[in-house]
Amino acid sequence: MNRVWGMLLGLMCTATGLWAQSDVPILSGAVAFQGSRSGGANAFQPILFPVLVAPFGDHWLVEARGEIQGFIARQDGTQGPYTGQFSDVLAYLQVDYIANPHLTVTVGRFLTPFNIYNERFPLWIANLEDTPITYVIGTRTSASSNGAMVRGVAVARPKWNLNYTAYASVATTTENLQSGRAAGGRAGIFLPQDGVEVGASYQRFLQNGGSNIAGTYVNWQPPPIPLDVRAEYAHSPGGQGYWIEGAYRFASNRDINTWPSRLQAVARVQQYFKGHPTSLDVLPSTNVNQFDCGANYYLPHNIRLNGSYGRQYSSAGNSNIWNFELTYRFLFPALPGEHK
Numbered sequence: 001m002n003r004v005w006g007m008l009l010g011l012m013c014t015a016t017g018l019w020a021q022s023d024v025p026i027l028s029g030a031v032a033f034q035g036s037r038s039g040g041a042n043a044f045q046p047i048l049f050p051v052l053v054a055p056f057g058d059h060w061l062v063e064a065r066g067e068i069q070g071f072i073a074r075q076d077g078t079q080g081p082y083t084g085q086f087s088d089v090l091a092y093l094q095v096d097y098i099a100n101p102h103l104t105v106t107v108g109r110f111l112t113p114f115n116i117y118n119e120r121f122p123l124w125i126a127n128l129e130d131t132p133i134t135y136v137i138g139t140r141t142s143a144s145s146n147g148a149m150v151r152g153v154a155v156a157r158p159k160w161n162l163n164y165t166a167y168a169s170v171a172t173t174t175e176n177l178q179s180g181r182a183a184g185g186r187a188g189i190f191l192p193q194d195g196v197e198v199g200a201s202y203q204r205f206l207q208n209g210g211s212n213i214a215g216t217y218v219n220w221q222p223p224p225i226p227l228d229v230r231a232e233y234a235h236s237p238g239g240q241g242y243w244i245e246g247a248y249r250f251a252s253n254r255d256i257n258t259w260p261s262r263l264q265a266v267a268r269v270q271q272y273f274k275g276h277p278t279s280l281d282v283l284p285s286t287n288v289n290q291f292d293c294g295a296n297y298y299l300p301h302n303i304r305l306n307g308s309y310g311r312q313y314s315s316a317g318n319s320n321i322w323n324f325e326l327t328y329r330f331l332f333p334a335l336p337g338e339h340k
Contacts, residue, residue, distance in 0.1 A: 007193070025054035028331040029065070030124040037322040043073040047094040049123055063097040091144055101156070107148040109177065113165045113186050114138030115199045115215045115232045122250050127228070127309055128265040129323040132243040134272060136282045137234035138184075138203050138213045145169030146179040161190045163199075171207060181206040188217075209279060211237050226261075238281035241272035243289075247296075252300055264296040266308070289313040292321070302329035317328050 029051040035044050047069045053061045072084035094108035111119045117132065118139050149167035156162075165185045171181035183206065188199025196219070203213040215234040221227070226249035233242040245268040251261030272288040292306025303326070310321035 009107065021053045025052060026331065026333060027038070027052055030122070030329050030330075031125055031326055032325060032327040033127055034325045035318075036129070036321070039077075039317075039319045041073065043071065046070045047070070047123065050085045051280045059098050061098060062094070063096065064093045065091040067091050070331075081150065089142070089144075100152075102152045102154065102171035104151050106151070107147075109144055109179070110145050110149055112139045112143055112145045112166070112169070112182075113151070113167060114184065114203055114213070115186070115217045115234060116188075116199070116219060117230075117232060118143055121230075122132045124304070124327050124329045127245060127264070127296065128268055128294060129246045129306060129325045130292070130310070130321070132232065132268070132270055133284065133288060133290065134232065134234040134239075134241040134243060135268070136200060137236045137241075138215055139182045140205075140280065142178040144179055146177065157191060159191065161192070163188050163190065180284045184213075186187070193223075195223050208278065228266075236281075237275055238271060239275040239283045241270060243268060243270035245269075262298045264298070266292075266294050266296060284314065284316075286315045294323070302330070302331075 003222050018137070027050065029049040030047075032047040032049075033044070034047065035042070037043075047067070049067055052063070052064045056062065067090075068088045069088065070084055070086045074080045074288065075083055082325065090109060090220040092108070092110045094106050094110045095228075097105045099105065099207065113119055115138060117135055121127075126213050145167060147167060149165065151165040152163070154162045154164050164185065166185040168183040169181060170181050172179045182203055184203030186199060186201040188197050190197040199216070201217070205211045205213060213234070213236045214230060217232045218230070220229040228247045229245070231242065231244040234240065241322040245266070247264050247266045249261060249264045268291070270288075270290050272284055274284065277283050277285070288310040290310060292308055292310035294306060297305045299305065306323070306325040306327070308323045310323070312319050312321060318338055
């Protein structure tokens with residue numbers, strides 16, 4: 001844990017020293033408490049996700065995110081005293097050079113850009129507590145990569161945009177900084193007037209004999225309706241599957257100004273089909289069908305309550321999954337005395 005905090009504090013001190021030359025660094029993130037009951041076993045997780053963004057001039061940006069999580073559960077699953085442990089990881093620590101709207105160059109540790117869930121839906125944005133089953137496809141070994149990445153908007157038109165990402169990562173086994181040796185990319189087309197984005201991802205995993213991994217995604221947010229629809233498909237030698245998720249807020253538009261408009265209903269359907277997993281794959285050992293439904297309630301001051309129920313069906317046994325989550329989202333200048 002000291003290593004992760006040391007890196008974040010060191011970056012903050014650097015930002016402090018250079019602040020006079022640039023914009024104010026921003027410290028944001030979330031604090032959450034999660035609880036779950038699956039297969040008769042209870043578990044609780046306190047979580048802290050600090051995020052630091054420090055701009056230097058017009059073209060340079062440093063970004064970092066740490067993840068500190070606790071896990072509290074009974075020693076033998078359903079009986080015995082509760083015990084707990086904490087773990088920490090540096091999700092990313094990257095330097096971005098923003099050359100122009102068409103090109104941003106990144107070096108360091110960054111979130112692996114396979115499909116969109118890993119990059120775009122952190123804890124405080126994701127509609128459900130549990131990640132999709134196929135989330136681990138394309139993001140092993142740690143959902144982060146150590147290397148270099150380029151991204152941007154290749155073509156920008158009033159009715160459509162073409163975005164791209166390409167990256168390469170080296171294998172790292174250092175504690176809390178693990179990554180796999182891989183290279184890949186993603187391309188997507190965004191239609192701003194319709195709020196639709198569709199795209200595809202490819203990765204060549206260059207360890208353990210090598211393997212090809214591919215995926216597709218859809219994200220739809222119709223501008224006049226408070227509806228979010230997300231879906232992904234991912235395929236690897238170890239298995240393949242898809243998930244589809246919808247969330248609807250009970251409001252006439254996307255503004256939150258009445259108590260019904262703060263309520264959001266969520267549902268997700270997913271299927272996973274077993275392939276030929278290796279010992280390094282963190283995938284189910286059988287085919288899985290799962291349905292989840294729940295609700296989010298957005299309180300004032302960036303507080304969110306979440307509760308959900310899921311039912312999982314597989315040859316290894318069926319189970320009910322109950323989750324609840326309390327999340328507080330924070331955002332303020334990283335330097336004292338800079339509040340306006």
